[in-house]
Amino acid sequence: xxxxxxxxxxxxxxxxxxxxxxxxxxxxxxxxxxxxxxxxxxxxxxxxxxxxxxxxxxxxxxxxxxxxxxxxxxxxxxxxxxxxxxxxxxxxxxxxxxxxxxxxxxxxxxxxxxxxxxxxxxxxxxxxxxxxxxxxxxxxxxxxxxxxxxxxxxxxxxxxxxxxxxxxxxxxxxxxxxxxxxxxxxxxxxxxxxxxxxxxxxxxxxxxxxxxxxxxxxxxxxxxxxxxxxxxxxxxxxxxxxxxxxxxxxxxxxxxxxxxxxxxxxxxxxxxxxxxxxxxxxxxxxxxxxxxxxxxxxxxxxxxxxxxxxxxxxxxxxxxxxxxxxxxxxxxxxxxxxxxxxxxxxxxxxxxxxxxxxxxxxxxxxxxxxxxxxxxxxxxxxxxxxxxxxxxxxxxxxxxxxxxxxxxxxxxxxxxxxxxxxxxxxxxxxxxxxxxxxxxxxxxxxxxxxxxxxxxxxxxxxxxxxxxxxxxxxxxxxxxxxxxxxxxxxxxxxxxxxxxxxxxxxxxxxxxxxxxxxxxxxxxx
Numbered sequence: 381x382x383x384x385x386x387x388x389x390x391x392x393x394x395x396x397x398x399x400x401x402x403x404x405x406x407x408x409x410x411x412x413x414x415x416x417x418x419x420x421x422x423x424x425x426x427x428x429x430x431x432x433x434x435x436x437x438x439x440x441x442x443x444x445x446x447x448x449x450x451x452x453x454x455x456x457x458x459x460x461x462x463x464x465x466x467x468x469x470x471x472x473x474x475x476x477x478x479x480x481x482x483x484x485x486x487x488x489x490x491x492x493x494x495x496x497x498x499x500x501x502x503x504x505x506x507x508x509x510x511x512x513x514x515x516x517x518x519x520x521x522x523x524x525x526x527x528x529x530x531x532x533x534x535x536x537x538x539x540x541x542x543x544x545x546x547x548x549x550x551x552x553x554x555x556x557x558x559x560x561x562x563x564x565x566x567x568x569x570x571x572x573x574x575x576x577x578x579x580x581x582x583x584x585x586x587x588x589x590x591x592x593x594x595x596x597x598x599x600x601x602x603x604x605x606x607x608x609x610x611x612x613x614x615x616x617x618x619x620x621x622x623x624x625x626x627x628x629x630x631x632x633x634x635x636x637x638x639x640x641x642x643x644x645x646x647x648x649x650x651x652x653x654x655x656x657x658x659x660x661x662x663x664x665x666x667x668x669x670x671x672x673x674x675x676x677x678x679x680x681x682x683x684x685x686x687x688x689x690x691x692x693x694x695x696x697x698x699x700x701x702x703x704x705x706x707x708x709x710x711x712x713x714x715x716x717x718x719x720x721x722x723x724x725x726x727x728x729x730x731x732x733x734x735x736x737x738x739x740x741x742x743x744x745x746x747x748x749x750x751x752x753x754x755x756x757x758x759x760x761x762x763x764x765x766x767x768x769x770x771x772x773x774x775x776x777x778x779x780x781x782x783x784x785x786x787x788x789x790x791x792x793x794x795x796x797x798x799x800x801x802x803x804x805x806x807x808x809x810x811x812x813x814x815x816x817x818x819x820x821x822x823x824x825x826x827x828x829x830x831x832x833x834x835x836x837x838x839x840x841x842x843x844x845x846x847x848x849x850x851x852x853x854x855x856x857x858x859x860x861x862x863x864x865x866x867x868x869x870x871x872x873x874x875x876x877x878x879x880x881x882x883x884x885x886x887x888x889x890x891x892x893x894x895x896x897x898x899x900x901x902x903x904x905x
Contacts, residue, residue, distance in 0.1 A: 383615035384830060385577045386793065387514040387554045393576065393613060397601035405475045408599055409442060412546075412575055413449020413479075415597030419573045420506065420544055423593065427542075431458035432505040437496065437527055438480075439511035439550070440467030445476030446546050447510025448483045454506075455486060462504070466493040466511055466524060496527050506542050507531050509569060513547030514554035514579055517792045520561045524550065532567040545569035548581055549590050556796030557585030557818070558789050568592065575599050580617060583832035584797050584818045593835055617798050620821070620831040620874040624903045626863060627665060627871075635667035639860025642708045643669060643853065644693065644725060646716040646745070648676040653716030653744070653849040655681065656889050658688050660853025661712065663893035664875070666860040672702060674721070699728045703735045710739045712856035714746030714768075715849040722749035730760040739764040739859035739868075743852040744773070751776035758808050763824060764865045765810035766855055770848065774814055778804045798828050811865040813855070815848060819873050823866040831873040839880035846889025851876045853893075875899060 385393075397403050403411075421428040436451040438444035444465065451461045469480055469490065484490065509531055511524060520528070528550050534541035548554045549568030551561050557580065568590025574582065575597055581587040582594045629638065641661045645654035654671060662669045672693035673681050682690055693699050702708070711729050714722065722745045731737040742757075747769055750757035754777045761767075767777070775782035778800070785800045797814060801822035805812040814820045817838075819831040833839045854876060858868035879895035880887055 381621060382619040383577050383613075384580045384583060384617045384619060385613070386580060386616055388793075389613050389615070390514065390576065390579070393601065394599075397599075402601055403599070405442075406478060408601065409445045409475050409479060410449055411599045412446045412597070413453060415575065415599070416446065416450050416508075416544065416546060416573045417453040419571065419595045419597060423571050423595070424542060427505060428457075431460070433460040433462075433502055434506040434508065435462045435464065435496070435504045436508040437493065437511050437531070438463060438465045439513070440472065441512070442473055442476050443510050443513035443546050444472065445479045447508055448476065448479035450508055450510070451488065452479070452483050452486060455488060461488065462491065463488060464491050464493045464496040464527070466527070493523055493527050496530065503537065504534075504541055506544065507534055508544050508546065509550050510546040511550040513545070513550070514574075514581075516548075516550065516553065516560060518560065519790050520551050525561055535567065535570065542571070543569045545572040545591065547574050548572065548579065549587065552581060552587040552590065553789060553792035553794040554579040554581040554587075555793035556789070556799075557581035557583070557587035558794045558796070559586050560789055560792060560794070562788065571595065573597060576601070578619075580796060580798060580830070583619070583830045583834070584820075588818050588832055588834040591835075617820070617828040617830050620829045620870045622871050622874050622903065624905050626867070627900065627903070627905050629665065636707060638665055638667035639709045639862065640668040640670065640707050641666045641710045641712065641856045641860040642691075642702070643671050643712045643715075643856065644699075644717055644721075645671050645673040645677055645681060646718040646721060647674050648680055650716040650718060651677050651681050651684070653846060655684060655688070656846045656849040657712050657715045657853030657856065658685075659890075659893045660850040661857030661860065662687060663896045664854050664857035664872070666710070666857035669857070670708070672699070696724050696728050696733065699725050700733055700735055703729070703738070706736070708738065710741075710856050710860035712741040712743070712852050714741070714743035715852055717745040719745055719749045722746045726750075726757070727760055730762070730765070732760065737762050737764075739865060741766045741768060741852050741856045741859065743768045743848065747773045747777060754778070761808055761810045763810055764859070765808075766813060766859075766865045766869050767804075767808060767810060768813045768815060768848065768852055768855070768869075770815045774800075774804070778807065798822070798830065802826060802828055811869050813869045813873060815851075821866065821869045821873060827866060829866075829870045831870070831877060833877045837877060837881070839877045841883070841885060841887035842877070842880045844888055847876075847880075847892065850889050850892040
């Protein structure tokens with residue numbers, strides 16, 4: 381389990397370490413600087429072979445103090461280092477001022493940040509962004525924006541300058557990953573070094589992209605076994621993970637041990653999405669999967685399936701009759717369902733008319749069908765439902781929440797996708813899986829999980845028609861197997877990305893379920 385912390389939580393952990401006499405603030409700054417120094421040479425061993433040149437941009441807070449430590453360590457390694465400071469050196473926090481003075485005592489010069497506005501005469505091999513990090517709570521002024529913009533240009537030089545950010549690329553909110561500036565030209569780092577735990581912003585929004593590779597270095601402020609100083613910190617979110625034990629099957633299991641999922645389909649010519657979902661549910665381990673189709677699609681679907689089963693479901697009465705079979709223990713509605721059919725059948729599955737409600741995935745048309753009056757849907761939902769909106773569907777169901785998320789923030793901490801998903805889950809009274817490269821899964825009790833498909837987990841091939849339908853099927857299959865709504869959504873999202881990465885370039889939606897056996901094998905399932 382990897383906790384994702386806010387900037388305030390990390391400050392509280394550091395303060396607890398200082399107050400418990402585990403370390404002084406100056407000790408922590410030295411450890412942070414050494415961690416950054418180590419991470420640079422671990423990432424690019426060739427930089428350690430012979431002295432080169434670096435530029436270090438230091439900010440007005442403790443992030444700048446970390447920068448002075450790195451500058452000193454690079455100089456001791458034989459590098460030439462140019463240091464630029466944003467702000468008045470006499471106003472630096474005490475620990476940062478000590479490291480500023482240590483740098484000066486070595487004979488190092490400190491130039492004002494304005495002097496960095498022109499490209500340096502000698503091309504550096506490395507540039508360190510230690511301007512603001514996680515402490516930024518306001519927008520960038522013109523001087524800072526120009527300096528960071530130049531770092532972005534350096535990354536495009538031939539050969540490129542390696543840009544390293546301390547804690548967070550400057551200009552981005554560490555709690556939301558959102559940019560606190562209007563210009564589109566400022567881009568972040570090749571490597572971001574942070575401490576103890578990732579921040580929310582490393583996994584969310586634009587910062588998840590521009591942070592580059594995120595390396596987490598320890599500061600030695602917690603017990604290596606029980607993480608004592610973290611016990612009092614409740615993370616806002618955690619990274620998605622998979623428990624292989626919950627996916628395994630026992631030797632004495634039979635098909636009904638792993639549930640029976642019902643996937644409802646639309647009419648003729650619109651059954652492909654439901655068939656994708658059904659294939660996903662079957663591959664992820666549901667014991668049986670039935671496609672419920674209207675009469676117009678019966679022959680079309682029958683000619684396309686083998687291991688999947690087929691039931692004719694013609695309207696609300698037909699669905700009520702089918703759901704009389706209690707062995708059908710999970711339902712997926714929405715992919716290719718059609719708006720009219722969704723309006724008719726969703727209330728039935730959710731318990732209107734006397735049907736026992738089942739764990740249910742509502743996707744696509746099952747969400748859009750209630751866009752005019754979302755409260756009509758919310759009044760039917762229960763805790764074992766999962767809503768899987770993409771950005772447009774989310775805005776239709778939760779327009780006020782979406783508006784807050786769309787506003788350009790002018791200060792931090794900014795409203796985040798985690799905030800939005802948690803607010804939506806509380807309102808809906810069920811699990812909400814808010815899709816995207818930074819998929820967020822929120823439960824109605826406030827628990828939240830982030831499945832970030834960036835950098836070493838990037839899966840751009842998921843931008844293909846039908847990928848979301850397969851995800852809905854994965855969730856339905858795990859619900860049928862008895863997992864809770866939140867756990868099913870969390871594990872399905874993680875497996876969805878792993879399947880895309882397993883296949884790679886050229887992926888289409890049909891390929892996703894077929895990668896599960898290989899992914900399971902890697903998990904030793």
